[in-house]
Amino acid sequence: MSGKTATMDHASILLVDDMEDNLVALESVLASLDEPLVRARSGEEAMRALLRQPFAVVLLDVRMPGMDGFETASRIKRLDRAKDTPIIFLNGPDSDSGYAFRGYATGAADFLTKPFDPWVLRAKVSVFLDLHRKNRQLERMLAREQECLGQIADRLSSIEEELRRGGPNELAVLGGQLARIEDALDELLRGRDK
Template sequence: MPDRARVLIVDDREENLIALEAILSSLDVFLIRAHSGEEALKALLNTEFALILLDVRMPGMDGFETAAHIKRRERTRDIPIIFLTVSDGEPDYAFRGYAAGAVDYLTKPFDPWVLRAKVAVFIDLYEKTRKLTVQAEMLRDRVTTELTGEAAEEVSMTTVLVELSDRLTAVEKEVSRVRDLTLNGHDRALSLPVADLCARVARLRAGFDALHVEPPR
């Protein structure tokens, strides 16, 4: 597991990549560049990313086509995408961006603070989800090692699910805190990504609740 979350920044113009790196330099993330849609797809083959910042206007494979390929791949379909484009783009660019699977859409020149805030929200959730996954694997290994016999598998899975549910509760509280901060700050720019995070966590909770997990006895 990498020490820092990775963010893929995709733009065919070098000066735009430099600007993104400068804006995001204060965040504890590892930025990886791609100068085209094709280069981005290659980077996604063997590297795990927390977020993709994707320029819409690029020669050859544009941002919409690149996003379509990303969302068709099982390994990458759940990576959040924020589209970036110039303010004089086509009026339907925002609609096309969301239809292609983007969680947000920013026009250039954008407010550096807004971009950092949006990226920070997604990185925070990614880190919590990653930690939850690692802790679940460690817990499963520990319980499996300690238990023997036919009941081991059943008790192990039940214990793991209960622990995961507790961890998910902590994530729910954190997402709720971020949502309240957004509403209290009247920051409409963050409303969509925060709503997306809430929906993802709600789906996770619904999955746990559907299992009717009972604490081990």
């Protein structure tokens, strides 16, 4: 792993390739994104990495000994915690024309041919990093909203319990107050309509 360690605001990138030169090239192109880069030299290693931590995007070589990129992608998509992780397939220039179709069929978000344009690769990865950050932000906002709703529900339960203990008189008083509030709102709304 190079770069920073993963935190809540950082989006790790998984680099999967059996060739050291390719991993070095990917790291040099993506280093300027200032996000944690995690290496995997095989499909099996990639699966272990995905079980340890979440990733914003996976850059996956198609041709690897043992579990190739297609099988790795297929297994990634079956992992509950990683099934929505975007995969960018990387493939050599002499690849079969059906590789792109097969890549998309196994869940690839994109497909690049080596040698790739560093600017294009960095731009594509940046898009997935932004999406990852926005998703994390939405998840945190949703968690805060759910916490607030839980507090409101607890408070309403407490009020309901207090009203039950107060008996019918307190409910009648509260009902009268609600009726006056409704009348005031109706009057206010009728005044707006004029």
